[in-house]
Amino acid sequence: TDPARIRNFCIIAHIDHGKSTLADRMLEVTGIVEGRNMRAQYLDRMDIERERGITIKAQNVRLPWRTAPDTDDAGIVLHMIDTPGHVDFTYEVSRSLAACEGAVLLVDAAQGIEAQTLANLYLALENDLTIIPVLNKIDLPAAQPEKFAEEIAHIIGCEPDDVLRVSGKTGVGVPELLDEIVAKIPAPTGDADGPARALIFDSVYDIYRGVITYVRVVDGRISGREKIKMMSNGVTHELLEIGVISPDPKPVESLGVGEVGYFITGVKDVRQSRVGDTVTLQHKAAAESLGGYRDPKPMVYSGLYPIDGSEYPLLREALDKLLLNDAALVYEPETSAALGFGFRVGFLGLLHLEIVRERLERESGLSLISTAPNVVYRVVMEDGTELVVTNPSDWPHGKMEKIFEPIVKATLIAPSDYTGAIMELCQGRRGALTGMDYLSESRVELRYTLPLGEIIFDFFDALKSRTRGYASLDYQEAGEQESQLVKVDILLQGEAVDAFSAIVHKDKAYAYGVMMAGKLRELIPRQQFEVPIQAAIGARVIARETIRAIRKDVLAKCYGGDISRKRKLLEKQKEGKKRMKMVGRVEVPQEAFVAALSNA
Numbered sequence: 001t002d003p004a005r006i007r008n009f010c011i012i013a014h015i016d017h018g019k020s021t022l023a024d025r026m027l028e029v030t031g032i033v034e035g036r037n038m039r040a041q042y043l044d045r046m047d048i049e050r051e052r053g054i055t056i057k058a059q060n061v062r063l064p065w066r067t068a069p070d071t072d073d074a075g076i077v078l079h080m081i082d083t084p085g086h087v088d089f090t091y092e093v094s095r096s097l098a099a100c101e102g103a104v105l106l107v108d109a110a111q112g113i114e115a116q117t118l119a120n121l122y123l124a125l126e127n128d129l130t131i132i133p134v135l136n137k138i139d140l141p142a143a144q145p146e147k148f149a150e151e152i153a154h155i156i157g158c159e160p161d162d163v164l165r166v167s168g169k170t171g172v173g174v175p176e177l178l179d180e181i182v183a184k185i186p187a188p189t190g191d192a193d194g195p196a197r198a199l200i201f202d203s204v205y206d207i208y209r210g211v212i213t214y215v216r217v218v219d220g221r222i223s224g225r226e227k228i229k230m231m232s233n234g235v236t237h238e239l240l241e242i243g244v245i246s247p248d249p250k251p252v253e254s255l256g257v258g259e260v261g262y263f264i265t266g267v268k269d270v271r272q273s274r275v276g277d278t279v280t281l282q283h284k285a286a287a288e289s290l291g292g293y294r295d296p297k298p299m300v301y302s303g304l305y306p307i308d309g310s311e312y313p314l315l316r317e318a319l320d321k322l323l324l325n326d327a328a329l330v331y332e333p334e335t336s337a338a339l340g341f342g343f344r345v346g347f348l349g350l351l352h353l354e355i356v357r358e359r360l361e362r363e364s365g366l367s368l369i370s371t372a373p374n375v376v377y378r379v380v381m382e383d384g385t386e387l388v389v390t391n392p393s394d395w396p397h398g399k400m401e402k403i404f405e406p407i408v409k410a411t412l413i414a415p416s417d418y419t420g421a422i423m424e425l426c427q428g429r430r431g432a433l434t435g436m437d438y439l440s441e442s443r444v445e446l447r448y449t450l451p452l453g454e455i456i457f458d459f460f461d462a463l464k465s466r467t468r469g470y471a472s473l474d475y476q477e478a479g480e481q482e483s484q485l486v487k488v489d490i491l492l493q494g495e496a497v498d499a500f501s502a503i504v505h506k507d508k509a510y511a512y513g514v515m516m517a518g519k520l521r522e523l524i525p526r527q528q529f530e531v532p533i534q535a536a537i538g539a540r541v542i543a544r545e546t547i548r549a550i551r552k553d554v555l556a557k558c559y560g561g562d563i564s565r566k567r568k569l570l571e572k573q574k575e576g577k578k579r580m581k582m583v584g585r586v587e588v589p590q591e592a593f594v595a596a597l598s599n600a
């Protein structure tokens with residue numbers, strides 16, 4: 001295809017503003033999916049995505065379209081590149097954007113701009129994309145297109161009249177939007193005769209075909225049956241198939257400048273075909289990669305344990321399987337006195353953790369418990385040695401000189417009535433206000449620097465409840481800061497329970513200790529002896545609760561002589577014992593750990 005006839009674009013939007021629905025309409029309007037074959041959210045292929053209504057993995061599709069509104073040729077090739085919609089995947093979003101020349105900025109006409117809209121807009125601007133502003137859902141009675149067109153115009157510096165109005169649901173305005181994409185977004189340019197360079201913007205594992213890699217060709221041409229080379233590590237692969245998605249995979253001879261497509265090499269693991277890497281040809285290799293490549297970096301760690309200890313081998317198998325599909329996942333075996341055998345797993349963020357956990361449970365039928373997540377700390381000891389701590393149990397004992405924790409730049413958008421509530425929350429989470437703007441008279445954007453450790457601890461829920469769900473949040477990693485952090489241990493009868501240890505700011509240690517000790521007092525049944533629960537920093541106890549002793553007699557409630565009932569009770573008690581864990585002399589039902597951790 002002549003690059004002059006190609007337009008590469010993505011749709012950026014806050015969650016639920018209608019990206020998937022609009023994409024569906026585009027498939028229909030361009031005629032590549034017939035009405036009767038249409039099913040909602042055609043491109044969201046993973047079950048979990050469809051159920052949760054979120055886009056996890058980018059998909060892309062090639063759409064034929066007319067060169068101008070008054071013609072009925074199909075002279076244009078549109079490539080729509082779907083971007084993952086969540087903060088945890090910022091890097092993948094940035095690579096998808098880098099594969100495009102333009103972006104449709106989609107805003108719900110009843111909601112206005114939200115945090116994710118802005119965060120993605122900033123990323124798009126950093127990549128020099130042409131922005132096409134669009135208000136969606138104009139069919140809604142609650143739509144306020146005039147008001148929100150002002151808001152958008154104000155932010156991107158255009159006229160309110162330049163903001164298109166569409167409905168992904170009814171299809172109104174969708175053909176006009178496609179025409180606008182053709183008219184406004186520049187055609188790709190590249191060196192057609194130079195050595196081939198293609199950007200990998202997505203890579204997915206398929207059980208039948210192995211890894212399917214999605215690329216955007218920048219220079220040169222890649223044909224089938226050639227040997228390709230990954231520029232990050234020099235590894236070469238045989239090309240088994242090269243093709244385009246329209247809307248199903250279709251093999252082609254080759255892909256040239258500006259084209260978007262996929263290839264298959266037979267590799268079985270997405271780590272060998274990484275997002276952000278540059279692909280070139282072995283026999284005529286490019287000298288320089290496209291840049292911007294970076295290894296995925298786990299930001300959040302948590303322990304994952306099977307609730308039923310005998311499922312440990314199953315968990316390992318499930319993780320190994322998931323690894324083929326998820327280049328950002330890291331894990332290693334870990335043992336916990338409280339929870340038994342499990343894994344220490346690294347994630348890109350909280351949503352990534354949730355997705356992984358849900359996939360493990362869903363796809364392998366496992367029941368899992370995860371320990372409270374923690375971020376990655378960097379500790380410089382007094383003797384100058386430096387260590388990276390991903391697990392509270394690795395917190396050093398010696399004299400620490402400096403401790404660093406990761407921070408993020410957060411964008412919050414809410415009706416201005418909630419400004420006070422949000423500021424209070426962010427201050428309580430050790431945030432520093434860096435900026436504040438009014439999007440309109442009634443809506444405000446707040447920018448904060450916050451420790452990531454504070455965000456992964458219940459921040460979304462706290463924000464939601466303080467703003468009745470009207471605030472939106474997005475954030476990006478922003479380096480690290482020095483902080484006064486301590487490790488709080490929770491002890492049962494003097495014995496630390498590893499699963500409950502946490503690294504917290506020193507001013508919050510007491511609150512954490514009191515909360516956990518109180519929770520455990522409620523959850524752990526009385527024993528034959530008194531059990532003290534303590535929270536401690538090193539040897540210093542900062543909070544204490546006590547479980548009073550009782551003499552436990554399961555038969556006490558049986559009045560008189562029903563023998564079979566007695567036997568049943570005794571058997572039940574034996575059953576219960578099996579699921580008890582011993583912490584020192586204290587018997588703790590597994591459920592107590594599960595309950596204490598599940599809403600920590």
Ligand code: GDP
Nearest residue numbers: 015016017018019020021136137140167168169
């Ligand atoms: P995404 O999260 O941006 O992919 O959003 P979806 O496409 O999943 O849409 C979120 C919700 O908004 C769904 O319930 C859609 O049915 C609804 N929706 C999407 N577009 C429109 C529209 O144009 N009009 C109306 N009334 N509802 C829409």
Ligand code: MG
Nearest residue numbers: 020053054055
């Ligand atoms: Mg979607």
